[in-house]
Amino acid sequence: xxxxxxxxxxxxxxxxxxxxxxxxxxxxxxxxxxxxxxxxxxxxxxxxxxxxxxxxxxxxxxxxxxxxxxxxxxxxxxxxxxxxxxxxxxxxxxxxxxxxxxxxxxxxxxxxxxxxxxxxxxxx
Numbered sequence: 615x616x617x618x619x620x621x622x623x624x625x626x627x628x629x630x631x632x633x634x635x636x637x638x639x640x641x642x643x644x645x646x647x648x649x650x651x652x653x654x655x656x657x658x659x660x661x662x663x664x665x666x667x668x669x670x671x672x673x674x675x676x677x678x679x680x681x682x683x684x685x686x687x688x689x690x691x692x693x694x695x696x697x698x699x700x701x702x703x704x705x706x707x708x709x710x711x712x713x714x715x716x717x718x719x720x721x722x723x724x725x726x727x728x729x730x731x732x733x734x735x736x737x738x
Contacts, residue, residue: 616645621733623651626660626723636720638665638692643714643734650704650730657726662702662710665693665717693717704728 620643648662697717702710712718714734 615738616735617738618647618733618735621731623729623731625652625727625729626720627727628723628725630723636722638717638719640717641714641734644737645711645735646714647709647711647733647735648702648730649709649733650706650728652727652729653704653706654726654728657723657728659722659724660704660728661721662704663698663719663721664700664702664712665697665719666699667691667693667697667717704730 701721
């Protein structure tokens, strides 16, 4: 079973002070769903980067075993920019679902506006 227990809206636009300070983080969920519900025609940036704490653990391939993923989830060490393994580009009406334990960060928006519905779930 999937129990969605928390949801909120985001709105990103150029000039919003917090756009420059999105921090790399993990969510307080088992599963996160990020649905793009709005983007202006001029929208650029505001992608979501996903990271592995240590590329050496994956041999640089970005592929991890279950054991490696468990070790990463137990670690509180924040990844660095060069640990990025995937960049998600938003498109209205599409969503990205990911483990809440995955390290990620929204990149600054460089033009236009974008809005998303973020929902957190626990898996039973």
